[in-house]
Amino acid sequence: MSTLEDARTLDAADPLASVRDQFTLPEGVIYLDGNSLGALPTSTIAAQQDAVERQWGADLIRSWNSNDWIGAPQRIGAKIAPLIGAQPHEVIVTDSVSVNLFKLIVAATRLRPDRTHILTEPGNFPTDLYTADGVSDVLPNHQLHVEQAGDLIDAIGPETALIMLTHVHYKSGARHEMGRITDAAHEAGALVLWDLSHSVGAIPVDLNDCGADLAVGCGYKYLNGGPGAPAFLFVREDLQETIRSPLSGWMGHAAPFEFRDDYEPAPGISRFLCGTPPVLSLLALESGIDLFAEIEMEAIAAKSASLFDLFATRIEERCGAHGLELITPRDPDHRGSHISYRHPDGWPISQALIERGVIGDFRAPDILRFGLTPLYLRHEDIWQAVEILGEILDSGIWREPRFAEKAAVT
Template sequence: MKLEDARALDAGDPLGRFRDAFVLPEDIIYLDGNSLGALPRATIAAQRDAVERQWGTDLITSWNANDWIGAPERIGAKIAQLIGAKPQEVIVTDSVSVNLFKLIVAASRYQEDRAQILTEPGNFPTDLYTAGGAADMLPEQVVHTEQAGDIADALGPDTALLMLTHVHYKTGARHEVATLTEAAHKAGALTLWDLSHSVGAIPVDLNGCDADLAVGCGYKYLNGGPGAPAFLFVREDLQEQLVSPLSGWMGHAAPFEFRDDYAPAPGIRRFLCGTPPVLSLLALETGVDLFLETDIEALAAKSAALFELFAERIDERCYGQGLTLITPTEPEHRGSHISYTHPSGWPIMQALIERGVIGDFRAPDILRFGLTSLYTSYADIWRATEILGEILDSGLWREPRFAEAKTVT
C-alpha cells in the first residue's frame, strides 16, 4: 500500500470526524493511546468550567447544585453501555489496584470455603501484586497461576475466584470471557475480569457472558487523563451479598448521618470508599461521552483494519530486520494494540520517539503500538512504519543516547 492509498482510506473513514475532537500535535504520530489516551478538546472547556464556575463560584454547593455527589454512579452508568452491563452495575471510583483489592477480598470472603485465587503468570503486575497482598490478609488463601491454555482445567472445588485480564497488556492476546466464565461457574467459582486494555477498544458483553465482577482503567482508551479514576462492575444479584473491605464513608448507607457504626449502602454504591476526585471524574466523563456517539463494532472494525495495515507494512518495509510479531493475527483473539519483539527493542523505541512516533516499550524486548480508532489514521500507520523502516535501515538506534535508561518505559 502507498501513502496515497492510506490517505484515501482516511477520506472514507466513518470515524475520521473524531480525530478533530482531540488535541494531537502535528509533528507527532501518537501510538500509545492504549497506555495514556489523548486529550479530548471538550475536556479543556469542561475542566475550566469545573474549576472556575463549579469550584470557584459555586464552591461546596456544587456537591448538590452540579451533582458532584452523583458523578461516580452517573459516569459508571455511561461506561456500562460500553461493557454490556446494566447502569446500576458499574461505578467509577479509586484506581484499578484498589478496586481489585476490594473485589478480591469481597469475593474471597463470600466463597470462604474455597482457598484459591486462580490467575495466570505474566498477568499485569498490579493484578498479581494485589492478589498476593489480599491473599496474605485472608486465612489460608493462596494465589495459583496457570498458563492460558491450562486455566480451564485448573479450575476446581478449591477455586474461589478466577481473576484474569481480558486483553494481555504485552501481547494483546484476548481471553474468551464467555467460555472461561462458564467453566468457572461449573466449578463453583466467581470470575473477576480486568478490562483495562478492552474498554473503549473492542466489544465487551459482561451480562451476555454472565460475568460476575470486573474492573477497568479510565486513562487508556477512555481518554480520562493521567491517573483518571477507574471503574468496577458487580453483577446486580451479587451486590447485596458482597461487602467491600474498605468501608469508607462514601460507601455507607447514610454517609451524611455521620454514624459511628458502618452499614454498607445498597447496590453498587457500597463499593465507594473515600471522597471522589471530582475534577478527575469530570475529565473522564468528557472522554466517555465521545464513545456514546460511536458504535463499538465500528471501532473494532477500524482497529482490525489498522492492525492489518501495520502488519502488512512491517512485513514489506522491515523484512529481515529482527522484528517478530507476538500479537494474534485473528481479530477475535486480540485487543487493539500490536506488539513486536526485537533484541534491541528499547533503543529502537527511543529512536522512534525522537523521530516523532510515540509507542512504548515493555520489558524485556517488546515494542508496543496502540491502535486507537477514534483518532489514529491510516496515514499515521503508514508514516510510522516508514519511519521505523528508516531507523532500522540506517542503524540510528545504535547511537549511545538511545540506550540510556529512563524511569518510565
C-alpha cells in the same frame, strides 16, 4: 505493496474520520500510545475550566449538590456501562484499578468461604498479580495459584474461589475467551473477575451476555480520561446485596451524612465507594467517555482491525529483514487494539522512534508496543510510522549510546 495513497483512500472512507477533530493532537507527532495514556479530548479543556472556575471557584461547596458532584461516580459509571455490556446500576467509578482489584478479590473470596484458591496466569499485569498476592497475605488461608493460559480451565477445581484475568493481555494484546472461561468457572462453583483495562473503549465487551461476575477497568487509556484518571468496577446485579467491600469508607455508607458510628453498606453498587471522590479527575473522565455516546463499538472494532492489518502488512513489506517478531494474534477476535513486536533491542529502537515523533512504548524485556486507537488514528499515520521505523532500522541510528539510557517510565 501498500502505498501511502492506499492508506489515504482508506481514511477517505473511514466513518470515524471526523472524530479525530475532537482531540488535541500535537503537530508532527504520530501518537501510538493511547493504550497507555489516551490523547486529550478538546471538550475536556472547556469542561475542566468550568469545573475549576465556576463549579469550584464560584459555587464552592454548594457544587456537591448544585452540580451533582456527589452523584458523579454513579452517573459516569452508567455512561461506561454500555461500553462493557452492563446495566447502568452495575458500574461505578471509584479509586484506582489496584484498589478496586483488592476490594473485589477480598469480597469475592468472602462469598466462597470454603474455597481457598485464587487462580490467575503468569505474565498477568503486575498490579493484578501483586494485589492478589497481597490479598493472600491479608487472608492467609487463601493462596494465589498461577497457571499457564492453556491450562487455566483444567486447573479450576473445588478449591477455586476466584479466577482473576486480564481480558486483553497488556504485552501481547491476546484476548481471553471471556464466555468460555466464565462458563467453566461457574460450572465449578467459582467466580470470575475480569480486568478490562486494555479492552474498554477499544473492543466490544458484553459482561452481561457472558454472565460475568465482577470486573475492573482503567479510565486513562482508551477512555481518554487523563493521567491517573479514576478507574471503575462492575458487580453483577444479583451479587450486589450479598457482596461487601472490605474498604468500608464513609462514601460507601448507606447514609454518609448522618455520620453514624456504625457502618451500614449502601444499597447496590454504591457500597463499593470508599473515600471522597476526586471531582476534577472524575469530570475529566466524563468528557472522554461522552465522546463514545454516538459511536458504535462495532465501528471502533472494525477500524481497529483495519489499522492492525495495515501495520502488520507494512512491517512485513518495509521492515521484514530486521528481526521484528509479531507476538499479537492476527485474528481480530483473539486480540485487543494494540500490536506488539519482540526485538532484542526494543528499548533503543523505541527511543529512536520517539525522537522522530512516533510515540509508542516499550515493555521489558524486549517488547515494542503500539496502540491502535481508532478514534483519532488514521491509516496514513500507520503508514508513515512504519516508514519511519524502517528508516531507523535501515540506518542503525538506534545503536547510538544516547538511546540506550533507560528512563524512569518506559
